[in-house]
Amino acid sequence: ISKKLAQPEIRCLNNRAVQAKIWQIPQVSSMMTDLRQQEEVIRQEIMHKMSYLVSQFHEHSVDVTLARAGIVADDRVHAGSSLDSKADFFDLFCLDAKERMYLILKEYDWIKDFFRFNPQHFFENSFQFVDRIPKKPLPVKVKVIGLGIGGSLAVSGLRKNGIENVIGYDKRERDGPRSVTSRFQNASWRAYEIAEKMLDEEAFDRMREFQQRVNVTFDDGTSKVMTSDRVQIILGGAIASALDSALRYGADLRFGCDPIKSSELHEDSADIVAFFSGAGTSQIFPALGEELKMYSWDNLSSKAILWLEIKMSEKVDAYTARNVEVGAEKWHFTIESARNTKDDVVRIRHNIIAKHHWNTKLLETADDNEKEAEELRFNAQLSKIDGLLDTIGGEHKREIEEETRFDYIFSNAPDNEHNRAKLDAAKDRGDVVIDGKYQVDVKLASRSMIDSSNSDNGKCLLEKFGAGVIVTGGDACVPPNPMAAYGATLACEAAAMLVQLAVAHGHINAIIEGLEIA
Numbered sequence: 001i002s003k004k005l006a007q008p009e010i011r012c013l014n015n016r017a018v019q020a021k022i023w024q025i026p027q028v029s030s031m032m033t034d035l036r037q038q039e040e041v042i043r044q045e046i047m048h049k050m051s052y053l054v055s056q057f058h059e060h061s062v063d064v065t066l067a068r069a070g071i072v073a074d075d076r077v078h079a080g081s082s083l084d085s086k087a088d089f090f091d092l093f094c095l096d097a098k099e100r101m102y103l104i105l106k107e108y109d110w111i112k113d114f115f116r117f118n119p120q121h122f123f124e125n126s127f128q129f130v131d132r133i134p135k136k137p138l139p140v141k142v143k144v145i146g147l148g149i150g151g152s153l154a155v156s157g158l159r160k161n162g163i164e165n166v167i168g169y170d171k172r173e174r175d176g177p178r179s180v181t182s183r184f185q186n187a188s189w190r191a192y193e194i195a196e197k198m199l200d201e202e203a204f205d206r207m208r209e210f211q212q213r214v215n216v217t218f219d220d221g222t223s224k225v226m227t228s229d230r231v232q233i234i235l236g237g238a239i240a241s242a243l244d245s246a247l248r249y250g251a252d253l254r255f256g257c258d259p260i261k262s263s264e265l266h267e268d269s270a271d272i273v274a275f276f277s278g279a280g281t282s283q284i285f286p287a288l289g290e291e292l293k294m295y296s297w298d299n300l301s302s303k304a305i306l307w308l309e310i311k312m313s314e315k316v317d318a319y320t321a322r323n324v325e326v327g328a329e330k331w332h333f334t335i336e337s338a339r340n341t342k343d344d345v346v347r348i349r350h351n352i353i354a355k356h357h358w359n360t361k362l363l364e365t366a367d368d369n370e371k372e373a374e375e376l377r378f379n380a381q382l383s384k385i386d387g388l389l390d391t392i393g394g395e396h397k398r399e400i401e402e403e404t405r406f407d408y409i410f411s412n413a414p415d416n417e418h419n420r421a422k423l424d425a426a427k428d429r430g431d432v433v434i435d436g437k438y439q440v441d442v443k444l445a446s447r448s449m450i451d452s453s454n455s456d457n458g459k460c461l462l463e464k465f466g467a468g469v470i471v472t473g474g475d476a477c478v479p480p481n482p483m484a485a486y487g488a489t490l491a492c493e494a495a496a497m498l499v500q501l502a503v504a505h506g507h508i509n510a511i512i513e514g515l516e517i518a
Contacts, residue, residue, distance in 0.1 A: 138506025150491030157198030
């Protein structure tokens with residue numbers, strides 16, 4: 001891989017094109033195939049064990065299964081029965097347990113393959129028995145640490161999918177400077193299909209408002225605007241929408257709260273504790289990094305610059321586009337959208353104030369000229385934002401008139417002379433309101449879950465955090481690269497996997513409780 005990446009014809013490409021070339025290296029494609037085959041072996045083993053359990057439960061619930069389907073009559077059960085009386089009847093308990101097995105398979109989208117590989121169960125599906133199973137309570141408690149883009153989506157998705165007890169924590173406040181919703185960075189985001197399963201309708205509609213469109217020109221000279229598989233989101237706005245959805249579903253969200261320092265996790269146990277707490281998660285405790293099996297390369301890091309431009313727009317609809325330069329270290333990645341939401345401008349104002357406070361602390365021992373330059377820069381940026389806020393309406397007005405929009409242009413690039421010249425040119429245009437630098441270290445977690453099968457260190461972590469299972473997601477597993485490529489999407493995919501795990505865990509808890517009673 002390193003030899004391929006060093007080739008000039010590869011270095012001139014952007015990130016997506018490099019992936020397309022790298023996957024074609026025979027050793028790489030063979031490794032990916034081997035990993036998928038290993039995954040399939042595990043999946044088949046799980047389905048085999050579930051088939052055995054379904055058979056055992058079915059042996060004692062054949063008659064009530066037929067009654068559930070309306071084929072025979074039984075006063076205790078019909079198509080819509082909740083089976084609340086299952087504790088009094090062993091056959092109803094077995095029916096409930098079998099249905100929960102099927103609901104787990106549906107959650108993981110394995111149900112079609114299950115019936116294909118285990119045809120002895122197909123009769124039940126022939127009259128759509130599985131599709132008509134009513135929703136069931138899920139007795140499972142989940143705590144989510146970190147309410148960024150992945151954690152906020154997780155707490156909403158957990159409640160939407162029936163998890164009874166969901167608590168979310170973040171040491172930051174919900175709103176204001178340096179808050180959980182103050183992220184002004186833009187992202188080209190593929191996870192809106194995941195979001196549809198995790199958010200309520202109001203939040204989902206806001207997420208997909210800025211769906212990318214591609215203008216395709218055909219050979220005959222005609223053109224057509226087609227919808228892309230991506231949407232543009234401002235991270236802070238997306239987080240706010242997901243948190244609102246979680247609250248409407250009834251999640252317990254606690255801001256300004258660090259449960260690790262307060263020992264709240266240990267004192268109030270949960271089935272699952274999920275860390276969506278950023279790239280520093282593995283350093284919370286040394287043993288945590290060991291259990292995640294973090295790979296890191298201390299001599300490798302990505303240093304980048306970013307800047308945000310704001311100006312009044314000539315566009316009248318929710319326009320969105322990407323602008324990319326390619327070529328080794330010369331690349332940049334710009335996401336532009338024409339917006340009409342005042343919250344996005346207020347978020348920028350919060351960031352300008354927070355950055356000024358930080359810079360002021362750094363300049364405490366500096367000379368007066370540097371301090372004066374910082375004040376001038378801060379006042380100029382704040383004046384620009386306040387002028388924009390005055391243009392778009394009063395303090396309590398959320399939406400601007402449809403025909404009045406502003407261009408929100410966010411750029412990322414490697415920190416070098418070529419790209420600093422781009423930033424200087426943007427500053428000369430007078431539209432830059434925020435700029436800065438950041439560094440991403442190269443890390444990769446080869447594990448994302450800790451349970452009782454782990455080492456003694458892992459078991460100590462479970463006890464310390466009061467958890468039956470610990471999972472990690474998002475930047476805790478793979479920090480994003482400077483192109484912001486896939487970072488937000490990966491965090492949301494991890495949130496969706498957490499929901500799957502919690503749903504399965506809830507069904508299994510219910511079956512075990514029922515067995516103990518039986």
